[in-house]
Amino acid sequence: MRKNKAFQKVTAIFLSAALLMATLTACGSEAEVSETTSETVTEEVAEEVTEEVTEEAVVEETGAYYSADQSVEEIVLDAAAKGQVGNWGLGNEYEVQALLAKYGQPTTYLSQAFDMDGFDDDSILLASAMTYNELGLVKNSYEGAYGYGDAVSYIDMNDEGVAMLEDNLFTTKEFAEANPNTVKAFIYASMKGWEYACANPEEAAEIVFNYGSSVSAEHQAYMAAEVKKLVETDTTGATVTEYGKMDDAALQQTLDLAKQYIALSDSVAAEALSGLTLDDIRATSYWEEAMSSEGVFEGLEKTDVSIQLKWLPQAQFMGYYVALEKGFYEEVGLTVNIVSGGGDIGETTAVYTGQVDFGVTWVSNLIAANAGGMGLIEVAQVYQRSGLVLTYKLNQ
Amino acid sequence: MKKLRDKEKLTSILYPVIFGVVFCILWQTEVLHLLIGADTFTLPVPTRIIGILIDNFAVIMGHVKATLTVALIGLVAGSIFGYFLAIIATLFPKWGVGGLTIASAFNAIPIIAIAPILNNLTKDVSKDPNTRSMVAKILVVMICCTVSMSINAFRGFTEVKPFSEDLLKSYAASKKTIFMKLRIPNSLPYVFIALRISVPGSVIAALVSEYFAEFIIGVGRMIRENIVLAQYASAWAYISVACVIGISMYILLLAAEGILLKGRK
Known part of the structure; x- marks a missing residue:
């Protein structure tokens, strides 16, 4: 009898945990839906369809990223148009803003975390990196690094004339x-x-x-x-x-x-x-x-x-x-x-x-x-x- | 007797107000700075802070709107979800108690730990960074509000007066009737106990989750930006805005409680 009760308790705990998880995720998507009114939903679907079509066309031509011979201007314009330029903010963003302004783009950027996961998972196309730190983490393949090697390239602020001096x-x-x-x-x-x-x-x-x-x-x-x-x-x-x-x-x-x-x-x-x-x-x-x-x-x-x-x-x-x-x-x-x-x-x-x-x-x-x-x-x-x-x- | 109570009421408002005014005078005249050893740079005088609030009213309101949206949607969604969990736990008491214990474990996770995690988990939610950041922030607030509501509402459902339950049972009332006529009304004061925790909690959760959000907006984020940039006067302006948000939401809650629970005490 005692054993039975203990067993019941354990299953109960598992069941309720599963239920909690399931409902949590359900509510997550609910919250998202509630933000867009029913009117805009149809519009958005239409937009998404056209977006997908154009994107696929671009992908067929050039691939999802950038080619080595593309100019800095082309890359900046594309990433800025997609709103996928990243920086940490908090006083580290001025050079990136100056670069965006140089190419006539709005100076908004995505807040980048202090790791390169956002760059890795493609939510940031043009990610801020220090040559001595994040760039090494992206390129190298030791522990904790992402191992991209030569599959990444970068835009240098010094070459673009928007360099600001750092450690003093x-x-x-x-x-x-x-x-x-x-x-x-x-x-x-x-x-x-x-x-x-x-x-x-x-x-x-x-x-x-x-x-x-x-x-x-x-x-x-x-x-x-x-x-x-x-x-x-x-x-x-x-x-x-x-x-x-x-x-x-x-x-x-x-x-x-x-x-x-x-x-x-x-x-x-x-x-x-x-x-x-x-x-x-x-x-x-x-x-x-x-x-x-x-x-x-x-x-x-x-x-x-x-x-x-x-x-x-x-x-x-x-x-x-x-x-x-x-x-x-x-x-x-x-x-x-x-x-x-x-x-x-x-x-x-x-x-x-x-x-x-x-x-x-x-x-x-x-x-x-x-x-x-x-x-x-x-x-x-x-x-x-x-x-x-x-x-x-x-x-x- | 009534006069005495009125007097009590008056003093209970008057004393804090006098204290507040004296505090502000000490602050403005920089006596406070001498007392706590601060300088006017890290602790600017009130007039400077108010000046910044007036100068940037429109911008600040934009951030307030973003923070309020997150806090309110999260609060409402989290509380409804918590209430719903409490109903399930009451209907299936055998494992309901265990489930709620687990739920309260969620409450022990610090906001700074779940905010970045939820940020990563919601990357696929939308192409628009503002939307997906909003979802991540709302989820953080939800988790914070769900737990207090589910635990308190569960107490409200179960801790009914024994004689009321016996009375209903003696009338051969069905479980459903007991639930609708006894348990739900009994849970109402408990709902407000939960909300008294959740309302300030939701504002704090919203402010902290903004620190980690991908899209840069909100009162919390502006506090961080300004402190890191050593702009303490602006940071204090946003801090005071955050206080006003929290206090006014709490006052609204107390007013709602006063109206809804009138005559119950």
């Missing part, structure tokens, strides 16, 4: 003015770290991996090799030998595009944004004096400093990890704490509120923060060209 090194104006020697020492040691990391990317990748990596060792190595290119090549493709140099032309282009595409609902901030000049966002004197020095810094105002990264520990920030591991910070008399970011952590806010002394952010994010009144200042520009690309699949 910044602090607050206040901190820089109060601690000039500390800032110079920190720049000097960090750039030494970047120089070493770019000369030995494999070793740098390993160092970062040992500091608590968010990705696999293979991907870390790929990332280090790609980051090296961004640090040592400028937007025109010329080689840069001075690490952390602030190129006014590239910064001005970043500022101009930022003014055009950063939309602020706060009228005070919007007005401040339109009035920003290069001198409001960067100070070259610290970097110049640090790089022309012999590496000896007297009278450090603060010896214990911290730096907030923009993202999780990965080779994107290898210069700082190398400087720490190789003792470059110790050599100049600094004790450095590297604080990793990730998710929605606001590196600009963390530096502004004084939780950390330095930060790594994209120049556009620093511009937006200063428009809001933060008074941040860039003291070195580590990435000399844009690492953002729009990747697409090729017809096979």
